[in-house]
Amino acid sequence: ISYPINLQTLIDRLDQLEEHEHIQPYKVLLVDDSDTVAKWASTVLSGAGMVVKHLADPLKVIGWLERFNPDILLLDVYMPQCQGDEIAKLIRQRAQFDSIPIVFLSTETHRGKQLMARSMGGDDFLVKNMDADELVAAVSITAERYRTLRRWMTRDSLTGLLNHTNVVESLAREVARAHKESRQLSYAMVDIDHFKLINDQYGHSVGDRVIKSLSRLLKQSMPNPDAVGRYGGEEFALIWTDHTQIRAAQRTDELRVLFNGLAQSNADGHFVATFSAGVAQLEDGMSAQDLIDAADQALYQAKAAGRNQVGL
Numbered sequence: 001i002s003y004p005i006n007l008q009t010l011i012d013r014l015d016q017l018e019e020h021e022h023i024q025p026y027k028v029l030l031v032d033d034s035d036t037v038a039k040w041a042s043t044v045l046s047g048a049g050m051v052v053k054h055l056a057d058p059l060k061v062i063g064w065l066e067r068f069n070p071d072i073l074l075l076d077v078y079m080p081q082c083q084g085d086e087i088a089k090l091i092r093q094r095a096q097f098d099s100i101p102i103v104f105l106s107t108e109t110h111r112g113k114q115l116m117a118r119s120m121g122g123d124d125f126l127v128k129n130m131d132a133d134e135l136v137a138a139v140s141i142t143a144e145r146y147r148t149l150r151r152w153m154t155r156d157s158l159t160g161l162l163n164h165t166n167v168v169e170s171l172a173r174e175v176a177r178a179h180k181e182s183r184q185l186s187y188a189m190v191d192i193d194h195f196k197l198i199n200d201q202y203g204h205s206v207g208d209r210v211i212k213s214l215s216r217l218l219k220q221s222m223p224n225p226d227a228v229g230r231y232g233g234e235e236f237a238l239i240w241t242d243h244t245q246i247r248a249a250q251r252t253d254e255l256r257v258l259f260n261g262l263a264q265s266n267a268d269g270h271f272v273a274t275f276s277a278g279v280a281q282l283e284d285g286m287s288a289q290d291l292i293d294a295a296d297q298a299l300y301q302a303k304a305a306g307r308n309q310v311g312l
């Protein structure tokens with residue numbers, strides 16, 4: 001099916017929104033030695049739909065940041081074991097936690113001391129006698145801002161798919177898991193055929209729409225939306241977990257047929273776009289890069305053999 005351009009733009013927007021449909025509740029890690037404060041904050045934030053984990057011992061925070069992977073850390077300043085701002089400083093020395101906001105929650109009302117704590121790596125400073133609404137608003141605003149930031153860092157803006165860096169990281173994780181647990185793993189590199197011609201004949205905005213229509217198809221058809229990434233311009237990466245090469249090639253070929261069936265629209269009417277793909281499977285001793293290279297080699301064969309086909 002094809003739609004007029006303005007409607008198509010709207011559909012693309014909705015597609016991008018789709019991913020936000022399954023909004024995950026914010027995960028809050030609350031570090032406070034006071035049970036009273038912890039109980040109050042936990043009740044308020046859980047009541048607003050958040051998932052709260054309370055830690056009374058600040059020295060356990062690093063382990064819990066890794067395990068719980070919170071959207072936000074609420075940190076008391078005065079605790080018997082150590083100061084919250086010292087904890088913040090320690091966390092900020094580790095790049096892996098850069099995208100977790102730290103908000104102090106303290107009875108401290110002295111401006112200078114608040115600023116000092118923030119200079120140690122805190123994003124905000126909340127004073128403990130606030131009302132419930134204020135706490136919920138402050139936590140959700142900061143958590144949401146960081147989520148948006150993370151989304152921009154990991155996703156491609158044209159398609160909403162994982163970007164190059166993140167799909168390669170995702171593949172590396174799956175390669176490690178497949179080796180460790182002796183699972184099958186295949187990888188497909190998909191490349192639109194003669195894409196330069198599409199750009200040259202119809203213009204870049206039509207080219208962009210072809211890229212988006214393929215992204216949408218791949219996102220909707222893959223078992224897990226994060227198994228698809230935009231590897232490069234008109235190149236896509238498909239991670240087929242628990243698939244042999246043959247099975248992954250069959251399923252990639254089904255996608256190829258579906259893509260053939262889409263009518264792409266330009267100013268004068270419709271045209272058909274095609275892709276070629278190369279599929280490789282993980283063998284003993286192979287790295288993620290080896291897998292990508294093998295798929296690339298198979299893609300090259302598919303192109304040389306006439307395009308619009310899946311190579312092994």
Ligand code: GH3
Pocket residue numbers: 158191192193194195196197199203204205206207208211232233234303307
């Ligand atoms: P082949 O069948 O061998 O893959 O031919 P091709 O023309 O698709 O191959 P090539 O890789 O040489 O061309 C890809 C082109 O895609 C080059 C580049 O200008 C274009 N391109 C890359 N990213 C984008 C994008 O985001 N939007 C548009 N419209 N074009 C893009």
Ligand code: MG
Pocket residue numbers: 032033034076077078079
């Ligand atoms: Mg305290």
Ligand code: MG
Pocket residue numbers: 191192234235
């Ligand atoms: Mg290419």
Ligand code: MG
Pocket residue numbers: 191192193194195196234
């Ligand atoms: Mg191409």
